[in-house]
Amino acid sequence: MAKKTRNDNGRSSIYEGKDGYWHGRVTVGVLDNGKPDRRHVMSKSRATVARKVADLEKAREAGTATKPGKPMTVEQWIGHWLDDIASITTTGNGWDAYFYAVKHVRKHVGAHKLPNLRAHHLEAMYRKMQDAGSSASTAHQVHRTIRTALNEAVKRGYLAKNPALIAKPPRIEEEEVEPFDRQEIAKLFAVALQNRNACRWIIAISLGLRQGEVLGLQWRDVDFDEGTLRVRVQRPRPKWEHGCGDTCGRKHGGHCPQRVNLRPKTKKPKSAAGTRPIGLPAPLVEYLKQHREEQDAERVVAGDLWTEEDWLFATETGGEINHRTDQKHWKRLLVAAGVRDARLHDARHTAATVLVELGVSDPAAMKVMGWSSPTVAKRYQHVGGAVLGDIADRVGSHLWEASTGPN
Template sequence: MGDDKKRTRQPNGRSSIYFGSDGKWHGRVTVGIRDDGKPDRRHVKRKTKAEAAEAVRNLERQRDSHTVRKPGKAWTVKTWLTHWIENIAPLSVGENTMVGYGVAVRKHLIPGLGAHRLDRLRPEHIERFYARMQANGSKPATAHQVHRTFRTALNEAVRRGHLGQNPVRLAKAPRLDEEEIEPYTVEEVRRLLVAAEQRRNSARWAIALALGLRQGEALGLKWTDIDLAKGVLWVRRSRRRPKYAHGCGDTCGRKAGFCPQRRRTNPETADTKSRAGRRAVGLPPQLVDLLRAHKVKQDAERSAAADAWHDEGWLFATKTGRGTSTRVDYDEWKELLHDAKVRDGRLHDARHTAATVLLILGVPERAVMGLMGWSSTSMAARYQHMVDTVRTSIAEQVDGLIWKQDTSESHGR
């Protein structure tokens, strides 16, 4: 055997290359420490010494950049996403977010990419998958939601050392045209508030239009969350949309939500999870007056209901004290729009209106983020383009009112 084929013992921890009895070149590299405390020694085998040396150098580069895959059976996209959706994601996000994650993982990602070995997934695989989704009729917003979910799941795989880098971050995301924000005008807001005065829980709509609380946040408010003397409201919880299971053993032939013996499977409310979501909001004096009047009306309903009243402390309750459901609240909003003769819109458009007014008034972006419960400056940026447009429009109106009139007068001289 030639001298270059002899196996020489290297100091502990050093990489080694040697010619084996099988006629192949072998390399061994220590890349770290295993869970049992022993060295994690990786092995490569190649036909030539040069190929073995390159494989050893590649392992050393992975070791030095902390991108070496952990030992053990390789994860597939399916096994990792299943583990992530069942065991990791629920610990850090709310129920509504989990619903979106579940659809992205089970309906799209696992059927489309699940067979790939996780550490061999490439950006090109992902981009072709997005193209197939859209070719099969998925909307750009759906593909983008899948992209965000996949990126989050694989970020965790990278953090835990199962993946060297996240290929989703390298893949070209599906293009998403941002939703046009169309807040209600001041005149429309006034008409809505006037029409709301004729309805139960009229303060509910003043809170939506003036403070911009999310639907779940507004319906999750209790009287203990409000200090009328100080003019402060605390957002602490959110009302959840109900989920149901069959109570009949799935024999009624209907969907679970319409089962005569249905049973609810999720809690009525959930604490606001994010730090940005838990917040104190100042109340304008007129809104404080509306809430005081609202309390007087609710106290009268409590007296009228007598023993049928459920003393649960909800700010916006039914005539018997129960919390208002999101579905009933949505229907009330649609009726309010009709009564006020205001263009149709989503309940979330009231939130857009509140955010827009704050930014137009020049309230600092950080303060608006705190009031609205935004955790990212990207949300404020979405509104800023529209706010700038409104400001420009106002400037043009002033220009037309003053200088054009002045010009016509000068021509008449």
């Protein structure tokens, strides 16, 4: 006859069954159907069952008991997270970054049962990625992705603890960005003014707008009377798919003659800080007036071919400028100006650093640049030689004000 050592009226119980095994039953919560979630463990050793019962009770009290049933694999969970959760909670570009990171997760740790995934499994994945040629930055992106996905698994009860919070990603050697100095800026402005859409580059360097923000500007965003520019939307990079039913023979959707953009033409900035008014320097106001006259002349030349979409910076027929084309024009500008090679985003770093050199307060700089946190600001504002020299002069005049030189 079975010997019970604990009551089973909703409380944990341990007993020896007729099958010769010791059994334990623990109520850890309530199922989705409203019935008690009562777990069963068994072993030929009473001590083993007692330990398993104690573990379940501890997980119940800590709120870390995982959902009942057969556990998912990492591949099953991260696929569900990517397609059903991340797809509706993140931006298009953010989802794309997750998509490519998930490929590595599936390849290296996808077969593991979700509750059995450990920190050393993730660290081994990062090493294998780097051995195969991936950069530390890519491994870091994978680390951030799996950490986010597993955090969600913990919240939903599929996982007790997130091993990615323990795993150590590879170290990234951050490169110091070198903003353009005043001589380089003067060269860029001079060459830009010899070409169409000159204000596109002047705005990037002087105001620090992001690429998507500049390409999303329309004439209604410019107030010549007040001398302001308002950032309302940004143009996300397009994501193309075949519009031909895969009959054109091209591998990538972007090369299809009938390609279809899956993303909206414009969208609001990802944070409230991104929507902002910006004061325009007087010279830039004059350049923009000249730019408007030049675009009006292009409209006349284009005639019926003109696409009236009100873009501040447009093609010769009024259409939107492709992100890749815009990037190529930036590289050509650098070469024509005889300036060192740099990313387009370095123009934003330059604008932020100019604000430092001018002594603009942090809250005001955040407003102009559209930053949502001081942490982001620190990545963009660089203390260059001009600022260091100014500090040295001010310290010198303060400490040696009454002296003509060292004693």
